[in-house]
Amino acid sequence: MPDARYAISAIVVTAAVTWALRALPFAALAPMRSSRTIQTLSTRMPAGVMIILVVYCLRDLPISQPRALAPLVALTVTIGLHLWRRNALLSILGGTAIHVALASTVFAH
């Protein structure tokens, strides 16, 4: 297990980088706010970014192995639940529960 000083430093370094990325562009990008293209991009960005992050989360999917089915089934359940009930908590909990159930039993390795 890593020592406490290192583990805390890792948090501080990450926090500094993350905050800089969140705060500095407000000054740097301010002149671009009036651009129509930038405005349209900013309305499309949330959906695009979230889809990219879903694919990123599944980056280590072992496509050639049957245990790849666990996250795929869970993702289908999450999306299905959300289209059906549109309750974010239910969709997240339902999908995660299915994934834990599958990954811990049928597809445990």
Added chain:
Amino acid sequence: MGLGFVPLGLAFGALAVQSGLDWWWAALSAAVIFGGSFEFLLIGLVTAVTPLASIALAAFMVNLRHGFYALSFPLHHVRGRLAKTYSTFALCDEAYALAATGEARSWSGRRILCLQLFLHGYWVAGATAGALLGSLIPEGVRGLDFALTALFAVLALEALRGLSGDLPTPVVALLSALAARILFPGQQLLVAFALFTAGFLIHRHLTHRSPRRA
């Protein structure tokens, strides 16, 4: 929507403790970083004792997307230096997804701050509880990390609703993500965001030119 942070935080805290980190580490990470997706990744990086410079670079890559949020997050509604400072600090994916879309664009600064404080609070509470209860989870239980995938999937569906049938956006995003995964697995996120932005600009250029020529 924000309540989704509690089970997600529970999963994060439990995963941290399962990986051999102390409970307070999860609580500190949740309070000080407040960037869920990278915090999940950080568990693996810290347990592997990755050099701090590599962690900084990885954090930069994964969280670079937050830089784009400045384009449409309504920070100008938030009044006061301290409030603005906190609002930029707590500008997580979900705060952005909720505050920068639809009718929320006209929210008052107070309401935006409240949203962020609640999200932050839920995240820290969830992470701390998950870390404290994590040791109770039996060894064989796996796959809690899927909570993050599920969260992003739900946020994607919500964001897509706001676009009302704009097909190119999800298609371009999906293709960008898959191309980046296959061609540049080491820099997947950065390449995917760059491709998505380029794809959007090309599509917009084409669709805005053709009617004028016809």
